[in-house]
Amino acid sequence: xxxxxxxxxxxxxxxxxxxxxxxxxxxxxxxxxxxxxxxxxxxxxxxxxxxxxxxxxxxxxxxxxxxxxxxxxxxxxxx
Numbered sequence: 735x736x737x738x739x740x741x742x743x744x745x746x747x748x749x750x751x752x753x754x755x756x757x758x759x760x761x762x763x764x765x766x767x768x769x770x771x772x773x774x775x776x777x778x779x780x781x782x783x784x785x786x787x788x789x790x791x792x793x794x795x796x797x798x799x800x801x802x803x804x805x806x807x808x809x810x811x812x813x
Contacts, residue, residue, distance in 0.1 A: 746772050746784040 741763055750773065753760065760782075761774040771781035 741772075743784070749773070749782070749784050 750760075750762075753773070758775065761776060763770055763772065764774045767774065767781065769783065772784045773782040775781070
């Protein structure tokens with residue numbers, strides 16, 4: 735779990751760079767909103783959550799995760 739970052743992940747940074755290049759301006763990780771969204775567009779009243787490979791269980795050769803590391807998480811991944 736130490737390798738799982740809550741902010742500034744690679745997928746999040748790609749989305750942020752693309753949106754910034756397109757001219758969109760946003761706020762980051764607003765703690766006063768439910769779920770602490772990754773990107774907040776106050777003028778448009780919109781939010782964006784960026785979920786990376788860890789939560790979607792994509793195969794990533796750069797991250798090693800063994801199911802035996804923490805048996806409490808196995809149930810959550812298989813459901």
